[in-house]
Amino acid sequence: MSRSYGQYCGLAKTLDVVGDRWNLLIVRQLLVAPARYRELQDGLPGIATNLLADRLRDLETGGVVERRLAGEGNAIEYVLTPxxxxxxxxxxxxxxxxxxxxxxxxxxDRFRPEWLVVALPALLSGRGSATVGIAVDGQMLQVCGAEVSPHDGRDLEAIVRADAAVVLGLAAGALTLDGARGLVEIEGDEAAVRTVFDR
Structure with missing residues (x-):
């Protein structure tokens, strides 16, 4: 964190800490889950390994990220501080x-399904409480109220299969389920899906 805007302003001070290129995307990855260095690099297509190391160091110095021992062995993982x-x-x-x-x-542009774990809660805020699976690019996520996570094996009321752009369009309200016929496959209770995606 050697660079500073030198302005006594909340936005400037925030940007001093997280405004460098890649910093917020690193935070996005850690909002999905704590991660080891290699997992972070895999989740951030296009970042150079030396740049990732520099940004992690800056975020750690800034109090945003901390290192801790992973569950097994001496492996280090990165996690967001409170x-x-x-x-x-x-x-x-x-x-x-x-x-x-x-x-x-x-x-x-590249896409990774786990990025939906951060995007969907932002777009689905305040929608229904049904437990619905979302299958994108061979991965299954689950939506339950405002929470989105990788599927943990619980029973799902329905499963939605669609491309990422369609799922994001539905979540943002740019598409409706009726308007996306042919782009969306619904298995199970369509009414449950409507409580999640219909505005």
Whole structure:
């Protein structure tokens, strides 16, 4: 954190800590789950290993990230500090703000299904309490109220199968289930799916 805007302003001070390129994406990955260095690198396509090391060091110095021993052996994993985890709310605000930028679909951009674990709660806030599975790119997530996580084996009222862009469109309200016929496959209780995706 050698660079500073040198301004006594909350936004400037925040950007001093998390404003460098890749920092908020590292936080996004750690909002999904604590991760080892290699897992972070895999979850951040395009980041150079030396840049990741620098950014983790900066975030650690800034009090956003900390290292801890993983469950087994001497492996180190990175985790958000309680203060760092408070970035969830502003990140969710930025995700909601990004909705017009997402309407064109992914194009050539990379996508990883676990990123939906952070995006969907931001977009589905205040929707129904049904437990619905979302199958994207061979991975199953579960939505239960405002919580989204990898499927933990619990019974699901329904499963939605669709491309990531369609799921994001449904969550953001840019698409409706009726308008997405042919793009969405629903297995199980369609009414449960509607409590999640219909506005």
């Amino acid at each position: 203060w760092g985890a408070e970035l969830r709310e502003p990140i969710e605000g930025l995700i909601r703000w990004s909705t017009p930028l997402m309407t064109s679909g992914p194009g050539n």
